[in-house]
Every structure is written in C-alpha cells, then in structure tokens.
Amino acid sequence: MWNKPFEKLRRRMTCLYAAIFGALILVIVAAAYTFIWWEILAHEKENLVAQIYHEGEEWVESEEAPCSEAAIRSGKMLAYFVNADGSKVILNQLGTGEAGQELMSHKDDWPKKLNTSRLLRMQSANGVRYRYLAAVAPVIDGDKQVGRLYMFKNMEFYYHAAYKTLFLLLCMALILYFVACYFGYWLAERNIRPISNMYAKQQQFTADASHEMRTPLAVMKLAVQGLQEDEDSRLSDFAKESVNMLQSESERLSRLTENLMTLARSDENILPVYTAQVDITALCKKVASQMSLLAAEKKLQLKQEIQDNLVMQGDEMALSRLLIILLDNAMKYSSEQTQITLRVAKVKTHLVLEVRDEGCGISDDDKQKIFDRFFRVDKARSRSQGGLGLGLSLALAIVRQHGGSIKVLDNKPRGTIMYVKLPTTVK
Secondary structure, three states: OOOOHHHHHHHHHHHHHHHHHHHHHHHHHHHHHHHHHHOOOOOOHHHHHHHHHHHHHHHHOOOOOOHHHHHHHOOOOEEEOOOOOOOOOEEEOOOOOOHHHHHHOHHHHHHOOEEEEEEEEEEEOOEEEEEEEEEHHHHHHHOOOEEEEEEEEHHHHHHHHOOOHHHHHHHHHHHHHHHHHHHHHHHHHHHHHHHHHHHHHHHHHHHHHHHHHHHHHHHHHHHHHHHOOOOOOOOOHHHHHHHHHHHHHHHHHHHHHEEEEEEHHOOOOOOOOOOEEEEEHHHHHHHHHHHHHHHHHHEEEEEEOOOOOOEEEEEEHHHHHHHHHHHHHHHHOOOOOEEEEEEEEOOEEEEEEEEEEOOOOHHHHHHHOOOOOOOOOHHHHHHHOOOOHHHHHHHHHHHHHHOOOOEEOOOOOEEOOOOOOOOEOOO
C-alpha cells in the first residue's frame, strides 16, 4: 500500500518523466518533419532548374512554349522568358489570373542569379495565399545565351501534403506520449518501491516500538509515583532528586511515545477524525486562557484577537492540541517581556489562525525544515525546555487531517508568524 507522500512523489516523478519524454518526442517529430520537407524542397528545386534547361532546349529547337495552356489556366506551372539582359520580354506565360498578377507584382522577389531558385509566399488583396517555387536558368543557343527563362511551380499540393504528414506525425506523437506517460508512471513506481518498502518497515517499527513502550512506561510512572508518595521510605536528598528526574524523563518518554504513535497513524492515513461542529471562538479562548498562565510564568504577554461566532466542522480535541502546540512553540522561542498574539478570523470560506511571536525568528533555510520530525531550530534550548522536535510535525498532521495548510511567515520587525488556513467543513 502506497504511503501518501510517496504517491505524491510518484506523481511528481511521473510528470518529470512525461515532460522529458514529451520534449524528446516533439524534438524528434520536429526534426523528422523539417528533414522531410527540406529534402522534398531541395529535390523540387533541382528538378525545376533541370526542367528550365529542357524547356529552353525545346524553345531553341522548335520555339515550343514552356507551359501548356491547361497548366497556365490552372496556375500549376507558369513561365516568363526575357532576353539575356532582361530588357525585352520574349514570352509571357504568367496568364491573366490572379496568381500571375501576384507573381508580377512580386517581381523583385524573383531569384536574381542564374541556376538558382526561391520559394515565394504571397497573399492577394482578398486574402488568397499563393506559394510558388521560382527558378531561373539561361537559354543557350549554341555557344550564345539568348535569354533567361523563369518558371514558377505551384507548391500548394506539397503544402497540403506536408500539413497532412505533420498531422499524422502529431497523432503518432500523442499516442507515443501517452505510452511514455504510462511508462514513466511504471518507472517511477519501480524506482520508489524499494524506498517505500524501507520506509514502511521503519514506520511499522516506530509504531510497534511506541506501542510496546507504553506498558513499561506506565509501570515506571506508577513505581516512581509510589516512591514519591511513600512516607515511610527514608530517601536521601540524592535519591529524591533521582526519583524526581525519573518522573520527569518518564513523562517525557510518554509524550514522545504518544506523539510517535500519532504520527505513525497519520502516515498511514488512519488518524481518526471525529468530525463535529466546533465552536472555534470558545475553543480558542479556552486554550488561550489556559496558556496565559504558562505565559505569565515565563513573563510573556498573551494577547487574544479572536473573532466572535466562529464555527467549523472538525475534531475538537485535535484542534485544541494544534493551538497548544503553536502557542507552546511560540513561548519556547520568545524572550521575556515580549508579546505573543493569537489571531483567529474568518476569511471567505476559511478560518485563518495566526500565532505571532516577537522571538529570534526563523531563517529561510530552517523554514523548510521545521515541520520535519525531530528538527529543532535551537537544539540546546529546545532540549533544556523539554522539546521533542515533534510538535510542528504533529501540527502539520492535524492541519492536513482537516484539509488545511500551514506556513511560516516573518513577523516584522522580528519574530515569527505561524499561519494556518482551515476550511470550515471537512471534505
């Protein structure tokens, strides 16, 4: 069974592979089409120059016109014969049609050098397009050049054939692209599968280990509590200090175990969602009131800016935990005599929750990592304050559980804003 992050990674890799394969297919199609068209055009240019020489010989021998009347009427083939210096027209076979008139109006575009050719693209006043291949070659009588013959071949047939060929190539490219997408999806799965299996094993180990640790930890806590409450025991100051240390660390381990189990369930998409209508205004005020005591103990001011009559569909316990995590995180990284602000308001169809502090802030590099498990911006400070490095990972899991988003912003001039956006209804 695919883990959700790995499925997203698979889709991203598939998109990447599809983009690469698509680009390669387009390059191959473009190269093939260009090569085919270039070869056809080069062949036609060579044939047209050779045809001019042939028609020139026919003219010298029998004064036979280069183009037939049918070819002129259809505009398939046209000709224009002048003397050697171009000062006198010997034969004009451009006809009286619009194509001939357009060719004459574009005389400056005709090929200038002998034995050369050029593709002419023209458009009449009424929007009709004409494409002719023009070539010029000398007409030789013995050792003397008696003139130069221009011939024009209609290329519309080749253009239509080229468009059809391009359409077929694109259809084939589209089919190949879909095949490439499927292949990319399969290839992404093949590449990710070993990593996913290793991650699943690690995830299962975390969940199993956390579950197995709960019972011995509960026994340890009861034993420590029994020692603390046993009035008949004569413990030295060192022993009492050790017992208190055991109590603190067992509670820490209990929190770590519960957090790991919650994260393991969120990874497997089995994190329970007890959906009900939640009075967000009342919930936020309740949590803020509870956290105000802790803030006062740390010489911090907790300010509330909570809009009235806010409700949403969600898990009240999870949302309460989210608020506690964000406020507790802000308190850990705030200096004494500074202010923490809890803002909650409705914006269109979403609830926006902000926790602002005036602490040391978070660097841009760390902003990308703070939701990773066990990551702490200030490891020494977090450790001394009992931080586990799992709080923001849990916050992210809860936000995603409710179909929302969370991001870190800078609080100018100093500090951090935890910005949460939650839909009022869970899909």
